[in-house]
Amino acid sequence: MIDVTLENFEAEVIAASMTQPVLVDFWATWCGPCKVIGPILEKLEADYAGRFKLVKIDSDQEQQLAAAFGIRSIPTVILLVNGQPVDGFMGALPEGQIRQFLDKHLPEAALEEEELPVEEEPQDAGAQLEKLQHAVATDPSDDDARFEYVKALLLAGRADDAKTAFAPVASKAGVSRKLDALQRVIEANDFAASQGPAAQVIAGFDSKIGANKRDFEARFGRARVLAAQRRWTDAMDELLEILMRDKSWNEDAARKAYIAILEVIEPAKPKVADGQIPPDDPTVATYRRRLSSVVLS
Template identity: 40%
Template sequence: MTADAANPHVFDATTDTFEAQVLQKSMQVPVLVDFWAEWCGPCKQLGPILEKLAADYNGAFVLAKVDVDKEPQLGAAFQVRSIPTVFLVKGGQIADGFPGALPEGQLREFLSHHGIEPAAPAEPEVAEVAAEATPLDPHAEVVRLRAAVAAAPEQAELKLDLALALLQTGAAHEAEQLVDALPANLATDDRTVRARARLGFAKSLRDAPPVPVLEAAIAANPDDLRARHLLGVQHIVGDRPAEGLEQFIEMLRRDRTFEDGLARKALIDAFRVVDDAALVGSYRRKMSSLLF
């Protein structure tokens, strides 16, 4: 009952590939993780239904199959006590799950509850030549987008674009007002998620000590994880992402349970706002090695 090679939306996940194929993938599309075994009767009932839905939903979610006999570390990491057990992973985090074999109707309701609906067939790809983009001046972009919003105030997407531009200039309060006023259909947009991550970082720095004070606090007490968190956020918003991510990773090394998993949450939010894909990938692997 391994993944069907004919279905591009189903794959076998292993300990080595889990970070890239599940955690990273879940930043773009929801991932259902099916923990199963060859000897499990209910697994043989549930598996084909999940695979059918993965095909029917045409990429609206992907299905990762984990054989608990071959990958005991993953079963232990997810605290799987019985099989089949299914988890929904979104944005690098477990969003929901259920034990046992559910009928197709209940599985569709489960997916719908989390906003997952069948996707339309993909349009044929059209080759495009991308011109070299000149980096935009965020202040000039704010001016341009203010004019665009004034001309078409009914277009919520323009307001989201303006909020993101405002965040680039440090105008977090106005950006937050715009994001909070967005309609429900944009609430899960990748750009909205990115904006909220940036706003969360901005809020955490209100009344925060300056960088030299935080560095001195860490030098005096390397286990001062609150100072490490604030220093990491300062570096992330100050365009020093590698240094910020390193502080969050060090927090995770020292105490992954600190303030209800603050280090992991900070890393997930940082992955959403850092533009360097190679750097993000490197630190995703570091996070995965510490968590699994």
């Protein structure tokens, strides 16, 4: 649990929520219900073992932050993901109801396995795809397995197969960050396919950008074509160019596309021995930092 003020709000809440859901507890020293819910939230943070980060904001001491979130009564608890509030509740709810609230929004906990190896033997791409395809066929309702399968197809350049495999869960994209990411990359593939030869299309966008560096439609189109070519870092570099000039352009389209690429290219975490923390992929970690530095600047 971290006490947040105006000075550390950007780092501890906004930036942190880009990689981990952040639960914000607005409280005050005189508030009786706050003293009831506070220990429950701290217990749940420990129980959920890293699935979310808990921070507390004293609404009396940090009135500017309380006003920014429209706090009218306390305790009020708000969950942020990717820099945006996604849900919240007021009052000292019982632990069971808070668990239900968290379980609606938090990523699934990793399954524990007996005799966990330090690291799995790497599989070749074909064997991994076959394994994921089998998992989806065995349990079509397993959205996590389907996410990994569609993601693997996209990374392999099998855009049509990815689109077909994604179709059964397309309607859930609006309520799932991971499925939304897949949909955005699939839409980028469709856009690129509709434009013609990639080299000519990129040259056309380059010409427009050369004439007007704030031609965000051209930059966004160029990024989508690059993503369809699996030139992931080039695509994110182009999206950063938009964000550096207009962070909220087109209802956050550039930031959302950037985050979608990160979701798709981030490798599955390797299994490690108890007490060890799996390392972050260096490319993903670098581009997460670059996004945070631009968005928070």
